[in-house]
Amino acid sequence: MYDRMSRKTEEAGLRALREGLLADASGRVLEIGGGTGANLPHYADDLESLVLTEPEPPMLRRLQRKAREEAPLAKVLRAPAEDLPFEDDSFDTVVSTLVLCGVDDQARALREARRVLRPGGRLLFLEHVRADDPDLARYQDRINWLNRLMVDCDCNRPTLASIEAEGFTVSRLERTTMPEAPKFVRPLIVGAAVS
Numbered sequence: 328m329y330d331r332m333s334r335k336t337e338e339a340g341l342r343a344l345r346e347g348l349l350a351d352a353s354g355r356v357l358e359i360g361g362g363t364g365a366n367l368p369h370y371a372d373d374l375e376s377l378v379l380t381e382p383e384p385p386m387l388r389r390l391q392r393k394a395r396e397e398a399p400l401a402k403v404l405r406a407p408a409e410d411l412p413f414e415d416d417s418f419d420t421v422v423s424t425l426v427l428c429g430v431d432d433q434a435r436a437l438r439e440a441r442r443v444l445r446p447g448g449r450l451l452f453l454e455h456v457r458a459d460d461p462d463l464a465r466y467q468d469r470i471n472w473l474n475r476l477m478v479d480c481d482c483n484r485p486t487l488a489s490i491e492a493e494g495f496t497v498s499r500l501e502r503t504t505m506p507e508a509p510k511f512v513r514p515l516i517v518g519a520a521v522s
């Protein structure tokens with residue numbers, strides 16, 4: 328259902344945004360909340376390693392299947408972003424796309440990302456967020472119950488501020504909009520933050 332629901336958005340520009348973001352993934356790469364593997368086609372062939380985590384069994388099964396087909400050397404594990412089964416400083420890049428909107432504890436997930444990144448490692452993010460425009464932000468607050476019901480995440484999280492609050496330094500940032508999406512999930516941030 329997730330792939331069917333997001334097909335129009337992917338084709339209208341989300342896929343291109345993923346491609347641009349993931350061109351910067353290098354070295355030992357961890358992706359959190361890998362979903363159905365929409366990022367898999369965009370990773371370079373010369374990564375040192377690629378690990379994908381996903382907590383939900385139905386998504387995990389699809390992710391495993393897609394990884395077998397498209398990235399046979401990738402490791403796929405069941406784990407929530409808040410509790411990553413890796414040593415400190417294990418990765419050069421952590422990737423989060425459309426995940427920080429839905430994790431149970433965003434601050435904890437970001438602390439975990441920072442813990443497993445080596446110093447100087449980078450978090451690559453693509454997330455729909457709370458609007459800067461106060462009118463739209465108020466609308467997001469009002470409609471969030473519906474968003475939660477439809478797609479099980481919050482449309483009104485100030486994710487960029489959370490990334491900075493957890494000690495990352497944002498090194499690249501594009502503020503754009505989610506194509507072909509209802510206006511309450513349109514504000515989108517795409518960028519990189521250094522641990």
Ligand SMILES: C[S@@+](CC[C@H](N)C(=O)[O-])C[C@H]1O[C@@H](n2cnc3c(N)ncnc32)[C@H](O)[C@@H]1O
Pocket residue numbers: 359360361362363364365366381382383386406407408409423424425426429430431432
């Ligand atoms: C909107 S989907 C995005 C999937 C994929 N990252 C993408 O870009 O298409 C959100 C994903 O986050 C996962 N998720 C939910 N709670 C999570 C958590 N606590 N830790 C990690 N992933 C989580 C969901 O199972 C789902 O696969």
